[in-house]
Structure formats: structure tokens, C-alpha cells
Amino acid sequence: MRRTLSIFTLLTTLLLAGCLGITQPSDSDIDNMSEQYFNQQLAGLFTATKVTKKNGYKDNDTHYIAEMHILATAQQSLDEYAAKLMQDESLSAVEKFTHGISLGLLKMTLPEFSAGDQIEFERNYLFIKTDNGWMLKKELRAEELAD
DSSP: OHHHHHHHHHHHHHHHHHHTTOOOOOHHHHHHHHHHHHHHHTTTTEEEEEEEEEEEEEEETTEEEEEEEEEEEESSOHHHHHHHHHHOTTSOHHHHHHHHHHHHHHHHHSOOOOTTOEEEEEEEEEEEEETTEEEEEEEOOHHHHOO
16 A cells, blocks of 8 residues: 555656656757757857767756757868958958957967867857747856856
């Protein structure tokens, strides 16, 4: 009788947890969404080759933060990438200026690299729970993690 009650309690708890949505994104979803987001953010410059979740935690019921390690392969050097962007006639002057600032920040934070080089990145991503499941909302900066 006691064993039956324990099993019933366990099953009820699991069922209620599922019904109430007390979940988090799966590791495979986190890895896949992180890889897609990284590749989109650095398209033409890097491609993620290995994405690993180092740690993760719930910030609240609808926010999950994943600490990621990403190994990426450079598609070209930063100077080659910058030259192509500045010659791109489809970009406005404002877009070129914005890209220039971003490239300057990358130049200050990354070691020098050439096409084919592999570089390791540490990223913190915020996942939010939506009506359609979990989605990667944005990359968190260090000051946002301290909040």
C-alpha cells in the first residue's frame, strides 16, 4: 500500500509539473538554437563547428540562461570581411558605419585570425518561454548577468 501511494505521488507530481509547464529548454534545443543564432550574428565571418552547454539555470518560470562554449571556424580574416562590407553597394552609409563600429569591437576582443582558424567563444544566451515553446531571445552581456 505504501509503495503504491509513493508511486502515485511521484506520477502525480510529474504530471502536474508537465501540466504547469515547469520545464526548461532541452539541451539539444539549446545547442541548435545557439548554433543558429551564433551563425546568424557572425554570418560570413565565422561558422560554429561545436556548440556545448557549459551550464544553465532558470532565471524565473519563463526565462532560462544558458552558458555556452562555441568553437567556430573563421571563413575569412577580419580585414577581408571588413573590406567586403565596405565595398558592398547594397549597404547604406549608416549600415556601413554601424558595421564598422562592430568590426572595431571584434578587432579589440578577438585575436588575429585567418580563414580556417578555429577560435573559442563563450556566450550567455537568454531563452524565453513562449506559447510556441522556448526561443532564444538574445545574447546577454556581462552587466546583464549581474542583475
